[in-house]
Amino acid sequence: MEACAAVLVARGKPCKNLKEAAETYRALLDYAQVFGRSAPVELEIGCGNGAFIAQLARRCPERDFLAVEVCTNVVLTAMERVMREGPSNVRFLNIPAEILPCYIAEHSIGRIYLNFSTPLPEAGREKQRLTSDRFLAIYRRLLCAGGEIVQKTDSVDFFNYSLRKFRENGFAVKDVTYDLHASEYAQENIVTEYEANFAAKGIPICRAVAVLQAE
Numbered sequence: 028m029e030a031c032a033a034v035l036v037a038r039g040k041p042c043k044n045l046k047e048a049a050e051t052y053r054a055l056l057d058y059a060q061v062f063g064r065s066a067p068v069e070l071e072i073g074c075g076n077g078a079f080i081a082q083l084a085r086r087c088p089e090r091d092f093l094a095v096e097v098c099t100n101v102v103l104t105a106m107e108r109v110m111r112e113g114p115s116n117v118r119f120l121n122i123p124a125e126i127l128p129c130y131i132a133e134h135s136i137g138r139i140y141l142n143f144s145t146p147l148p149e150a151g152r153e154k155q156r157l158t159s160d161r162f163l164a165i166y167r168r169l170l171c172a173g174g175e176i177v178q179k180t181d182s183v184d185f186f187n188y189s190l191r192k193f194r195e196n197g198f199a200v201k202d203v204t205y206d207l208h209a210s211e212y213a214q215e216n217i218v219t220e221y222e223a224n225f226a227a228k229g230i231p232i233c234r235a236v237a238v239l240q241a242e
């Protein structure tokens with residue numbers, strides 16, 4: 028972990044109660060200090076091994092990228108990749124997404140990527156789904172006016188649930204496909220680790236963009 032300090036900008040939980048932390052603890056990132064410049068900032072939540080964000084950041088050198096991952100072993104792999112191979116416009120937060128408001132200033136993020144978030148179909152776990160009302164309220168605070176969420180998933184049920192939740196929470200939904208790899212969006216798509224596994228099994232990939240609407 029220490030060897031990756033140069034790319035790690037937040038770690039752990041400020042206190043046991045995540046709800047209380049999200050409302051009270053503030054250690055907002057100064058992007059100019061973090062990235063050494065002023066550029067549009069985008070965010071991936073649940074970045075896994077970091078292959079997606081590294082490729083996206085390489086493709087878009089004019090933007091900066093924050094990648095969130097709760098699992099320390101997993102984010103370590105992602106950080107080692109970026110330390111080893113670049114690019115220089117990615118930083119990591121090893122925190123649960125629930126406490127993003129502790130670190131990310133309101134209305135400072137242009138786009139949020141949710142790649143293959145765990146669907147959590149059990150009714151009792153709805154609050155933990157990354158497209159539940161609870162998380163969409165957080166994203167509304169983080170996103171700039173007209174900001175977007177780009178979601179990809181292999182689960183049609185989770186996808187349909189997310190589309191409904193986006194619309195109920197003030198987002199307009201566009202560019203919807205239930206088979207990304209056979210769609211017009213395939214060429215620009217960056218395949219994630221989980222996506223490659225699902226595609227290898229012949230499972231179609233769902234993808235949509237949710238655009239934040241003015242209140």
Ligand SMILES: C[S@@+](CC[C@H](N)C(=O)[O-])C[C@H]1O[C@@H](n2cnc3c(N)ncnc32)[C@H](O)[C@@H]1O
Nearest residue numbers: 073074075096097098123124142143219220221
């Ligand atoms: C199914 S994996 C997908 C990984 C990667 N995005 C991909 O497409 O290959 C979901 C990842 O999200 C992370 N995750 C789940 N809930 C999270 C949360 N509340 N905050 C941050 N990361 C979370 C998990 O630890 C896991 O690494």
